[in-house]
Amino acid sequence: MAYKRTDAVAARLAQTRRQILKAARELVAEGGFNSAQVTEVAKKSGFATGTLYRYFTSKEDLCRQVFREVSTKEMNFLSTIAQGSGAPLERLEKVLRTFADRAVRGRRLAFALLSEPVDVHLAEERARFRQTHASIFAGLLDEAVEAGDIEPLNTAIAAAAMAGAVPTALIGPLAPQSHLLDADPARTVDEIVHFCLAAIGADTTAIQPAIKNEQRFIA
């Protein structure tokens, strides 16, 4: 026993792991999970394929990590807004708008997370992602009902409907090759947000113009 992992080595290992994840993430952001083949990730990260398997038990494992990393970032982002101050419906509007807005701007990545055809395992991860969106929406709807800002309704169902409506309304436009949205993305986002708010009986007369900062899905 003449070997004990040094801090320096541990750091390097961690670094390697990060590099692999980064390479995979970038490939996903460019061409979806489809492009994240083991060989490609290896090449891009600068390590051998065998090496990847010292850090991840399988390709599936690697992809799941990537999905989680990226989606967690998005969810935290929305979650923070949801927990902010202001009337529940104002926060809901901001969350919806931010969601749609970031998806449009980070189109390729959003496509990968939301609608690219993927295998069952990633599909599960995606379902969780959607479910989390729905939870955030549902929480705000509950608050709004509680506050008497909207009529009582089944918030779980309404939230799920929103979680489906937003991405789908963007999907054609979200597909990598599509440029339908380039004309007037802000207007489209406005319409979608309006749709969701009206659906729950919220007053939509005061909907603000699109967000100005250039937020987007980021790899």
Add this chain to the structure above:
Amino acid sequence: MAYKRTDAVAARLAQTRRQILKAARELVAEGGFNSAQVTEVAKKSGFATGTLYRYFTSKEDLCRQVFREVSTKEMNFLSTIAQGSGAPLERLEKVLRTFADRAVRGRRLAFALLSEPVDVHLAEERARFRQTHASIFAGLLDEAVEAGDIEPLNTAIAAAAMAGAVPTALIGPLAPQSHLLDADPARTVDEIVHFCLAAIGADTTAIQPAIKNEQRFIA
């Protein structure tokens, strides 16, 4: 040249083709496209795998046919309702309700058509399916706007949002193993329909109770 295909033979060939499609369709209705492996379809239909390739150029081809057959039936169904008589919004409500209702009742097949993870080719087919739903919705929305029943809006976007909202709101419940919906499916459908109609500013006070006939996605 001592062979010319007889009518009898042609009929048998057509019959075989139908049998293969039927076997595939049934497998899909039971376990999704995942279960429609060439070997399985062959076994179920009673023909050899090689035979399938005399009728379909590839597995992909076969699956696409199945998807089209089934989805076309659904779309025609909705389309007929959409072209019926009555106020546009009444027809829209009926279309939405029928869509949701049939999906709930023909859960497994609906899952396969709407949210099962599938490869790129079927995903394209699915996109078309969604797009058709959206077109039907959009047509009715246009009529409603035209008739002055609702305020003008971007009907394409609203329609796409509905096409996403309905399946997603059902999805947890739609997944084959889920039984969330068994408690009170009609109520859930009501909520979803209400959501969509409210979203476009339709008067929802007169929403009728659930449809009575036992319509469903049929293989």
Add this chain to the structure above:
DNA sequence: TCAGAAAATGAAAGCAGATTCATGATCCCA
């Protein structure tokens, strides 16, 4: 500096399917 231990490598093996194709069965018409 060296021996033992971990880490990295990438060519080869594995894998789960779809797809092919040589062979045998069936069919048609002269």
Add this chain to the structure above:
DNA sequence: TGGGATCATGAATCTGCTTTCATTTTCTGA
């Protein structure tokens, strides 16, 4: 009824990946 044509068969092959693992390289503490 026979020979040429189509049809059906299913074991063997092909395919595009992921995954393994014997070998090489790097690291550690004595």
